[in-house]
Every structure is written in C-alpha cells, then in structure tokens.
Amino acid sequence: MKKFLVKVPLDYISGYLRYGHYEVKMEAESLEDLKKYINSEDGEEYIKDFGFIEVDDYELSDYGNLDLSDVTIEEIEK
Numbered sequence: 136m137k138k139f140l141v142k143v144p145l146d147y148i149s150g151y152l153r154y155g156h157y158e159v160k161m162e163a164e165s166l167e168d169l170k171k172y173i174n175s176e177d178g179e180e181y182i183k184d185f186g187f188i189e190v191d192d193y194e195l196s197d198y199g200n201l202d203l204s205d206v207t208i209e210e211i212e213k
Contacts, residue, residue: 137210138211138212139208139210140208140210140211141206141207141208142206142208143202143203143205143207144201144202144205145198145199145200146199146200147197147198147199148197148198149195149196149198150193150195150197151193151194151196152190152192153190153192153193154191154192155188155190156188157182157183157187157188157189158186158187159182159185159186159187161173161181
C-alpha cells in the first residue's frame with residue numbers, strides 16, 4: 136500500500152508567535168574561527184541573509200476554511 140502526504144491550504148490562520156531562532160549552515164576552518172566570524176558584523180549579516188527563521192513556539196487561535204481547490208498530494212516512502 137502506498138502512502139501520501141496531502142496538504143490543503145487554509146484561507147487564513149491567526150495566533151501568536153512566541154519565539155524562534157535562525158538556522159544556517161556555515162563552514163569554517165575551526166570552531167574558534169566560526170565563533171569569531173559569527174560575532175563580527177559580516178557574520179551577523181551572513182546569518183540574516185542566508186539563514187531562515189524556525190518558529191519554536193506558537194499558539195494558534197483560529198483558522199479559516201479549507202481550500203480544497205488547491206490540494207497538493209505527494210507520494211512518500213513507507
């Protein structure tokens with residue numbers, strides 16, 4: 136039997152973002168070099184430009200209707 140991931144858009148969601156963090160993959164010769172770079176102005180800009188925000192905690196208070204006209208279906212492995 137095959138498995139599928141079905142994604143159905145909502146009209147809207149509302150709630151509260153509690154907190155989150157940036158994630159970015161970086162390369163450096165050593166941990167010390169990486170820490171030095173991160174603490175520089177260039178390092179901060181790099182993180183902002185190439186990182187992405189992950190939401191760690193949120194509260195969903197309401198959501199809209201399902202938009203069944205725009206369903207995405209993809210087969211996934213077992």
